[in-house]
Amino acid sequence: MSDLGRPTWSQAEQRAAQGDAAYMRELGEQLADRHAEAVRQVQECERQLAHVVRVLALTPSRDSLGHLLQLLDEKRPSTGHRPLLPLVASLLAEHHQVTDLAASVFDRRGLDHLDELYVCLFHELVLRGVETDTFPALRSSPRVRPPWHPLSWLPAHRRDVESGADFPSRSINGSFYGVPSQLPVEGRVDPPTPRTSERSALRDRATTDVQESIVAAVKAGEWGDHGAWVFMLDEAIAPERVPALLPTLPMPCVDGLAPTDRFEIAVRPLDEIWRLLFATASMGGMFDSGVHGAYGRLWAWRSIAGLSGAPAGASAEEVEHRARQSTWFHFEADTDWFHGDIDSDYGIAALSPDRRRIAVLAATDTD
Structure with a gap:
């Protein structure tokens, strides 16, 4: 037992064959302790x-x-x-x-x-x-x-929509940053209460690829949970009808929302939506530092592409053109899915240029 530097397979097999189970347990315990200490040293060296x-x-x-x-x-x-x-x-x-x-x-x-x-x-x-x-x-x-x-x-x-990007403030000893996810006062279009309790008959039509595109920024930032849905409408609807429709859609993020529970929503310009997605990816969630600016830029645009319905393989210019023609919403709700913590929950909805497609992203940074 004294030479644990080079324990061999043959040693272990020989002692096992002799029925010396106690030796094997002690050997395992000492190796486990050495492994734990080596891991601790590696982690300290990494820090x-x-x-x-x-x-x-x-x-x-x-x-x-x-x-x-x-x-x-x-x-x-x-x-x-x-x-x-x-x-x-x-x-x-x-x-x-x-x-x-x-x-x-x-x-x-x-x-x-x-x-x-x-x-x-x-x-x-x-x-x-x-x-x-x-x-x-x-x-x-x-x-x-x-x-x-x-x-x-x-x-x-x-691009002009990227000019408001938020960046962390960092020094040798620490960092300061936050994701601007709070719903603004301007642009509010909250539907009147009580809202209807009737659920929409629409069904989620998002493919796996589209879902992955929509949640790209949230996944990159390693937020606590997220969801993505796409609904195809039977006819074009005016943007003014979207705030009343969203709470009725079959989405877990609004499950259990009663007719008088808080559901707040605002129309947002594309640059503010991009800014929110960029911060989500680049600066990450509560217990993560994100993917930083370069990749945050990529994943923000990837989410914009999925939400706006840009075709697969579209160029950045094509994605921006379609996104500018879409109508963008930012919403919050008092449901079990959303936790209501400041800067930790948000929903985004996009009405397509032809007004017959609604895509939704919901994100929460609490488990």
Whole structure:
């Protein structure tokens, strides 16, 4: 039992054959203890490594950038269940001058393992309003928009609907952020109460692919629960009829809603809906840091595509065109599905341009 550094299969089988079950149990206990200690040490090393990377990323100087890039390229560290490079890209975009990033990151040669950093950093800068065309290294480098990368689907320039994107405020010792999910006062179109108790005969027609598209932003942010539904109408309806129709639809998020229970709804512009979805994905839920700006941008547009009914394979420009022609709603309800916590529940509904399709996303960050 003294040499647990190299226990062998043959040792274990021999002692088992001799009927020494006590030895086997003790061996297992000691190995379990060693494994637990090794896991603890790995986790502690990951925390310390993550802090060192964070300090380097948040120190605004070309010298820090150079050493950070060397560390990332040579050691390719991993610090948790989320990929590290999208986070680093977000931190760099928040705390460094674009001129330094262009010179030290995009113009730097010999970094063979940082393609993900280049791509994510490019989109982080786009979202922050950087005119990338003014920097040759960002404009011409094939590394920032390789055709094989999923982020290459995104526009190379910030769209007007993206100009209100929310970003976390981060320092070496902490972060501050929040998802703007509260229902606004402006644009309210609450249906009068008591509402009808009659349920709609419409049925959910969402395919698996469409559902996955609609909930893309919420899944990326790892919120507590979510649902997606699509209803095809027999005839076109005016947007004014949607607030009364939504509480009657066969959706778990409004199950049990009585005629006088709270159901509040507002018409929202596309940019506010995009902003909400972007924050959901990029900053994540209560116990998660999200996928950060670059991928948050992608998953927000993916959800917009599903909600607006854009065809599979549509370009970003086609998705935006269809989304601008849709009518968007933001709602809340007092049901068991929604928990009513601030910044933790919301519903989105989209009426298609032909007014014969209603798509709904419901999200809650409480289990």
